[in-house]
Amino acid sequence: ETRTLLLLLYRPTFECPWTVGDRVSRIDLARLDANHARSLIDSVAGGLDLPPPVVRDILDKVDGVPLYVEEITKMVLESGALVKGEGRYELRDASGVLTVPPTLHDSLMARLDRVTTAKAVVQLGATIGRSFDVGLLRAVSGLPADELDRELRRLVAAEDLCLHPELQR
Numbered sequence: 001e002t003r004t005l006l007l008l009l010y011r012p013t014f015e016c017p018w019t020v021g022d023r024v025s026r027i028d029l030a031r032l033d034a035n036h037a038r039s040l041i042d043s044v045a046g047g048l049d050l051p052p053p054v055v056r057d058i059l060d061k062v063d064g065v066p067l068y069v070e071e072i073t074k075m076v077l078e079s080g081a082l083v084k085g086e087g088r089y090e091l092r093d094a095s096g097v098l099t100v101p102p103t104l105h106d107s108l109m110a111r112l113d114r115v116t117t118a119k120a121v122v123q124l125g126a127t128i129g130r131s132f133d134v135g136l137l138r139a140v141s142g143l144p145a146d147e148l149d150r151e152l153r154r155l156v157a158a159e160d161l162c163l164h165p166e167l168q169r
Contacts, residue, residue, distance in 0.1 A: 031064025
């Protein structure tokens with residue numbers, strides 16, 4: 001007998017085809033409150049403090065959605081608008097203004113816009129489907145194999161793409 005824990009995450013609109021009972025538990029998760037969202041921001045920022053106006057702007061836009069908190073914080077850190085100081089980040093521009101994208105989609109597109117070839121790979125993969133074979137992607141991309149592999153590694157490192165472990169060799 002092998003014991004297995006299976007953890008599934010899904011949106012509230014998903015209709016669960018199995019019944020909750022003896023061996024199945026359902027735990028509904030609420031949105032993060034401001035303190036938990038701040039903790040997630042701190043974690044993504046590697047424990048370095050972000051300027052308070054930036055944190056407020058992030059909190060105002062994310063509405064407690066953990067994925068959005070994480071993605072927006074990554075986008076802010078990768079934007080080049082902040083510089084590392086002693087134990088904290090500081091705004092590069094003295095105006096104190098940093099534009100935080102209003103939606104998760106806008107944030108993801110802004111991140112992909114900074115890596116043009118990788119963006120084309122993501123868009124092509126999305127056209128194929130939510131899940132796709134890398135061999136098929138190679139066949140239709142028109143990119144040299146080494147360039148495609150480099151872009152795939154870059155997307156995995158940025159956590160924009162998840163490859164099955166067997167395909168990461």
